[in-house]
Amino acid sequence: xxxxxxxxxxxxxxxxxxxxxxxxxxxxxxxxxxxxxxxxxxxxxxxxxxxxxxxxxxxxxxxxxxxxxxxxxxxxxxxxxxxxxxxxxxxxxxxxxxxxxxxxxxxxxxxxxxxxxxxxxxxxxxxxxxxxxxxxxxxxxxxxxxxxxxxxxxxxxxxxxxxxxxxxxxxxxxxxxxxxxxxxxxxxxxxxxxxxxxxx
Amino acid sequence: xxxxxxxxxxxxxxxxxxxxxxxxxxxxxxxxxxxxxxxxxxxxxxxxxxxxxxxxxxxxxxxxxxxxxxxxxxxxxxxxxxxxxxxxxxxxxxxxxxxxxxxxxxxxxxxxxxxxxxxxxxxxxxxxxxxxxxxxxxxxxxxxxxxxxxxxxxxxxxxxxxxxxxxxxxxxxxxxxxxxxxxxxxxxxxxxxxxxxxxxxxxxxxxxxxxxxxxxxxxxxxxxxxxxxxxxxxxxxxxxxxxxxxxxxxxxxxxxxxxxxxxxxxxxx
Numbered sequence: 001x002x003x004x005x006x007x008x009x010x011x012x013x014x015x016x017x018x019x020x021x022x023x024x025x026x027x028x029x030x031x032x033x034x035x036x037x038x039x040x041x042x043x044x045x046x047x048x049x050x051x052x053x054x055x056x057x058x059x060x061x062x063x064x065x066x067x068x069x070x071x072x073x074x075x076x077x078x079x080x081x082x083x084x085x086x087x088x089x090x091x092x093x094x095x096x097x098x099x100x101x102x103x104x105x106x107x108x109x110x111x112x113x114x115x116x117x118x119x120x121x122x123x124x125x126x127x128x129x130x131x132x133x134x135x136x137x138x139x140x141x142x143x144x145x146x147x148x149x150x151x152x153x154x155x156x157x158x159x160x161x162x163x164x165x166x167x168x169x170x171x172x173x174x175x176x177x178x179x180x181x182x183x184x185x186x187x188x189x190x191x192x193x194x195x196x197x198x199x200x
Numbered sequence: 201x202x203x204x205x206x207x208x209x210x211x212x213x214x215x216x217x218x219x220x221x222x223x224x225x226x227x228x229x230x231x232x233x234x235x236x237x238x239x240x241x242x243x244x245x246x247x248x249x250x251x252x253x254x255x256x257x258x259x260x261x262x263x264x265x266x267x268x269x270x271x272x273x274x275x276x277x278x279x280x281x282x283x284x285x286x287x288x289x290x291x292x293x294x295x296x297x298x299x300x301x302x303x304x305x306x307x308x309x310x311x312x313x314x315x316x317x318x319x320x321x322x323x324x325x326x327x328x329x330x331x332x333x334x335x336x337x338x339x340x341x342x343x344x345x346x347x348x349x350x351x352x353x354x355x356x357x358x359x360x361x362x363x364x365x366x367x368x369x370x371x372x373x374x375x376x377x378x379x380x381x382x383x384x385x386x387x388x389x390x391x392x393x394x395x396x397x398x399x400x401x402x403x404x405x406x407x408x409x410x411x412x413x414x415x416x417x418x419x420x421x422x423x424x425x426x427x428x429x430x431x432x433x434x435x436x437x438x439x440x441x442x443x444x445x446x447x448x449x450x451x452x453x454x455x456x457x458x459x460x461x462x463x464x465x466x467x468x469x
Contacts, residue, residue: 012228046232050252069229070252075320076217078227116246141314145251148364194248198237 001028001035006042013045013069013079020072023083027090031133033098038062041090044197045069048078053196054089055111056096063097065090068196088137091130096122104170112195117178120149121163125174128164139164150181203278204331207324210270215318216263221325231465240426243356245364253429254360255313259320261353262306268350269299271330271342284335288394291386298379305372312368329412336394340405343387345412348450350380351440352422355433377436384440414453419461423454 003024005017024041027033040062047053047068055066071089074082099105099122111119124146131137143160150156159181168174202209212218224230238248243257272295275284307317330342354377361369395402417423422430432454437447 012232046229047236048227048229048233050249050256051233052249052252068249070249075256076318078219078223079229138314140311141251141255144255144312144314147366148245148251152364152366152368193246193250194236194238196236196238196248199235200237 001025001033002038004038004040006040007045010043010045013073013081015043015045015069015072015081019081019083020086023086024090024094027087027135028094030135031091031094031098031130033094034101037097037101039065039094039097041065041067043067043069043072047196049073049075051196053193054093055195055197056093056100057110058097058100063094063101065093065097066197067093084136087135088130091133091135092123092126095126095129099126099167099171104172106171108171108174112197115178116149116193117181118175120146121159121168121174121178121181124160125163125167129167150178156181201277204333205270205274207328207331210267210324210327212322217318217321219321219323221323225464228468230468231462234427234465241420241429242426242431243360243429245360250360251313254357255310255315256320257353257357257429258306258310258313259315261350261357262303262310262317263322264326264346264350265299265302265306267324267327267330268342268346269296269303270327271338272296272299274330275335275338279335284394288335288390291390295383295386298383302376302379305376309369309372325415329415332408334401334405336391336401336405337408339387339391339394340409341412343383344391345409346416347380347383347387348413348437348440348442349416349422351377351384351436352430352433354380355436356430381436381440384437384442388441410449410453413450414457417454417457419464420454420458423458424451425455425458427458428454 003021005020007017009017020041020043024039028039038061042065044067047070049070051068052070053068054071055064057064067089072081072086074080074085100108108114114122124142127137127139127142131139146160147156150159159177163177168177240247243253244250247253272292275292276289276296279289310316326346329346330338332338332341354373358370358373358377361367361371361373391402391405395405420427422428422432424432432447432451434447437450438444442450
């Protein structure tokens with residue numbers, strides 16, 4: 001796998017770029033990420049816990065992963081990398097990237113155009129696959145994020161279990177699920193969050 | 201049993217990791233998030249990073265409740281009856297009961313939101329504010345300033361639960377909020393009684409309250425603008441006995457705290 005990391009050296013945080021690289025490579029092998037695909041990973045070291053966020057997009061055949069530095073930060077030691085969190089985050093990103101490389105997902109909107117529900121559903125499916133690939137996940141965390149987006153309802157919980165147990169076959173499947181949940185979500189939200197990557 | 205227990209002797213197991221507020225001031229990333237195009241820092245479900253921000257705040261509430269329990273507990277024991285009447289201690293004992301229940305509720309809410317005890321660090325400055333040797337200052341600093349802050353925080357979390365359709369969070373926060381209103385009112389009543397014949401002591405206690413209010417506005421954590429995650433809950437503060445002038449003063453202190461933080465960030469570059 002050709003992997004480029006931005007920044008090459010971290011200056012605001014005490015993250016080791018070599019450790020980031022080896023973690024991505026290890027996780028890529030675990031989830032079966034294709035060697036032939038070029039990956040560009042950016043960890044935005046200006047952003048800290050709990051200001052988390054991530055984006056996964058494919059442009060010109062290159063997988064672009066963007067993470068807030070907070071996503072991989074140790075919550076007990078500010079500015080230090082948490083390797084366990086990093087494994088989880090990178091696994092999710094690579095798995096969603098693999099989906100995006102699949103023609104069945106080519107019509108998926110860019111990450112910053114997904115609704116909360118679409119993104120949450122996709123994340124749940126990726127989490128389930130990551131767990132089956134041997135990556136230690138936090139289903140309790142995922143369920144809460146999912147419920148915030150898709151509703152605190154029995155129907156939404158059933159969908160969570162279904163998606164966690166098996167991947168969506170296509171973007172159309174995933175979008176239809178989000179659409180199905182929307183009317184019955186406790187607080188259906190179609191709007192998008194602020195994009196943490198954008199500067200004023 | 202020892203009176204006036206120092207903060208480093210608080211009982212904690214290995215899950216708790218302490219952090220100092222000073223370490224946070226020296227983080228070179230401070231202020232950089234304000235350069236991002238974030239429309240509002242309010243803690244609302246649709247805002248950036250809402251789940252993790254809510255989780256971190258819930259853990260902060262949890263450790264805050266432990267320290268509030270410890271602080272109220274110390275007041276039942278640290279003073280002779282001449283300094284703190286038995287009826288005041290009885291009220292503090294009742295508050296301990298509430299705080300213990302809040303600790304339990306906060307643990308359960310943390311689990312509900314996907315976090316666990318010790319996932320985040322504990323800062324003990326709430327307990328430190330509860331250690332002043334004058335009971336009148338404890339009432340102003342803890343019951344009026346810190347429990348007042350709890351009103352703002354719980355109301356923010358209640359609204360978060362309401363907006364996200366989370367019946368568990370909404371319901372639990374509403375109940376705890378009701379307790380906090382009582383704690384503030386209790387503090388106001390006892391402060392008045394203890395300082396009835398001593399206006400200087402009352403003035404010193406209220407000055408201490410202002411110091412604590414500003415400190416706990418934490419560089420913009422609490423206020424009344426889009427830049428403040430936690431909003432001042434005017435209606436519930438009125439129910440707790442704050443008048444409009446007092447609430448305006450807290451809002452002004454919060455704005456000062458935000459301005460101070462921005463100045464620090466500008467100096468740090």
